[in-house]
Amino acid sequence: MLKIGITGNIGSGKTTVSRLFELLGIPVFYADDEAKKVMTADPELTTGIQLEFGSEAYFDDGTLNRKYIAGIVFNNPAQLQKLNALVHPAVFRAFDAWVLQHSSAPYVLKEAAVLFESGSYKDCDYTILVTAPTPMRIARVMQRDGISEAEAQARNDRQMPEEEKQALASFVLCNDNSQLIIPQVLALHEQFLTLPLPRLLQHDIRRFFSL
Numbered sequence: 189m190l191k192i193g194i195t196g197n198i199g200s201g202k203t204t205v206s207r208l209f210e211l212l213g214i215p216v217f218y219a220d221d222e223a224k225k226v227m228t229a230d231p232e233l234t235t236g237i238q239l240e241f242g243s244e245a246y247f248d249d250g251t252l253n254r255k256y257i258a259g260i261v262f263n264n265p266a267q268l269q270k271l272n273a274l275v276h277p278a279v280f281r282a283f284d285a286w287v288l289q290h291s292s293a294p295y296v297l298k299e300a301a302v303l304f305e306s307g308s309y310k311d312c313d314y315t316i317l318v319t320a321p322t323p324m325r326i327a328r329v330m331q332r333d334g335i336s337e338a339e340a341q342a343r344n345d346r347q348m349p350e351e352e353k354q355a356l357a358s359f360v361l362c363n364d365n366s367q368l369i370i371p372q373v374l375a376l377h378e379q380f381l382t383l384p385l386p387r388l389l390q391h392d393i394r395r396f397f398s399l
């Protein structure tokens with residue numbers, strides 16, 4: 189069974205695109221959601237996070253104080269690295285267990301904001317990058333989350349630039365409204381069902397034709 193990573197910088201539309209694959213019956217593991225789950229459910233992790241970021245990291249009822257943590261980590265790369273080092277191993281383990289539960293699917297998707305930054309793309313057979321220009325992505329996130337331009341920009345600045353990700357991705361989906369997204373998803377789905385080329389070969393073909 190193929191494991192396909194799907195990512196894109198903030199506001200690119202990777203969750204929207206992943207939902208389209210779900211409509212086609214493809215199981216999707218949402219790493220960002222899983223991260224939040226383990227950050228409240230795994231006692232070792234909650235202790236580690238409190239030791240690193242203080243007891244304000246959680247509300248009295250045990251829920252995660254996302255705004256507080258976001259305020260720290262998205263303005264300080266070293267703090268973000270510490271949080272990633274605590275959280276990512278637990279998410280990787282959860283993904284491995286999840287894959288075993290979906291072994292009858294033709295392929296599965298792992299949706300992750302930091303697929304390339306975390307190195308978890310190396311565990312995928314193929315990767316999809318969803319792209320859109322930065323101002324469009326920032327505007328989408330401001331509208332979706334009701335955050336300021338500076339807050340959205342700070343998160344964007346903590347991510348690897350889109351151009352660097354394009355060089356690593358097996359497939360690129362353009363979600364800037366210049367091309368319809370559903371036909372792009374359908375074409376990729378057909379390809380994954382019928383043409384499971386090894387990742388390296390696919391990557392080399394794309395590079396050869398400058399796709």
Ligand SMILES: CC(C)(COP(=O)(O)OP(=O)(O)OC[C@H]1O[C@@H](n2cnc3c(N)ncnc32)[C@H](O)[C@@H]1O)[C@@H](O)C(=O)NCCC(=O)NCCS
Pocket residue numbers: 197198199219220223224227253254255257258261268271272275276279300301302343346347
């Ligand atoms: C700091 C937290 C609590 C903020 O939560 P909040 O609900 O406000 O944001 P959310 O998780 O939905 O993230 C929104 C967007 O921020 C960006 N983002 C999130 N985590 C990271 C990260 N580690 N590095 C860079 N950008 C990130 C992504 O574009 C993401 O889609 C949360 O993002 C978090 O715990 N991040 C660290 C864990 C992590 O890496 N998760 C993602 C993949 S496992």
Ligand SMILES: Nc1ncnc2c1ncn2[C@@H]1O[C@H](COP(=O)(O)OP(=O)(O)OP(=O)(O)O)[C@@H](O)[C@H]1O
Pocket residue numbers: 196197198199200201202203204205301328329332363364365369
């Ligand atoms: N093609 C599109 N046209 C207009 N709006 C879109 C399009 N694609 C996504 N959006 C909207 O943009 C916002 C961001 O999309 P989405 O949540 O899928 O992005 P994301 O890459 O998962 O973001 P994040 O990294 O913040 O989790 C959402 O409100 C979504 O409805």
